[in-house]
Amino acid sequence: MKDAGDRVRSELYRPRLRAFDAGISYQFRYEPNGRRFVAVPAEREIVASPDQAASPAAGTLPVMAGEITEGLTFRPDPGTPPVGELLAADWLAGLPNAGDLQQVQWSPPVFFRPDGTGTTIRFRITDEEQRFIEISVRELTGVATAGPLRKDTTSWD
Numbered sequence: 001m002k003d004a005g006d007r008v009r010s011e012l013y014r015p016r017l018r019a020f021d022a023g024i025s026y027q028f029r030y031e032p033n034g035r036r037f038v039a040v041p042a043e044r045e046i047v048a049s050p051d052q053a054a055s056p057a058a059g060t061l062p063v064m065a066g067e068i069t070e071g072l073t074f075r076p077d078p079g080t081p082p083v084g085e086l087l088a089a090d091w092l093a094g095l096p097n098a099g100d101l102q103q104v105q106w107s108p109p110v111f112f113r114p115d116g117t118g119t120t121i122r123f124r125i126t127d128e129e130q131r132f133i134e135i136s137v138r139e140l141t142g143v144a145t146a147g148p149l150r151k152d153t154t155s156w157d
Helices: 002-022
Strands: 026-030 036-041 064-067 073-076 110-112 121-126 131-137 144-151
Touching: 002 026, 002 036, 002 064, 002 110, 002 121, 002 131, 002 144
Parallel strands: none
Antiparallel strands: 026 036, 026 110, 036 064, 073 121, 121 131, 131 144
16 A cells, blocks of 8 residues: 555656646546546646747647555545546557556546645545555645555445
8 A cells, every 4th residue: 555655646746747847737636436547737738928839739648647655546535526527539549458547537636836836635545444545645745645554444335
């Protein structure tokens, strides 16, 4: 569990860094009640401002996908509904399993902006014994943290 929490915290760092480097926002999404996650540009079409050259098209920017360890799942913070949203194929272009990922109901986006800010969010990585690690992102800094391993007393059924 601790390794999975550290891995997700580390994976959240990647789109934050890409937002800095590319000068555009990136988004991280997880599969509620599943194991998968993706990080893709937040804008489909990048429009250049009058004082700078055009940024690369979203399809040429790095995208990534991964999974947490079998037996673990992502869960929204208690009290937050597990809203799902499909992503269009062009957002997932370049990923070997883009067709499968296009069928996933994704969490709301966790945005990372070029100025270093992010979206305030909390979600959990849980196991079958109702233990969890809370992952949080702070809006002002875009920094992700993984909390300690705890036991949940809330029923998910």
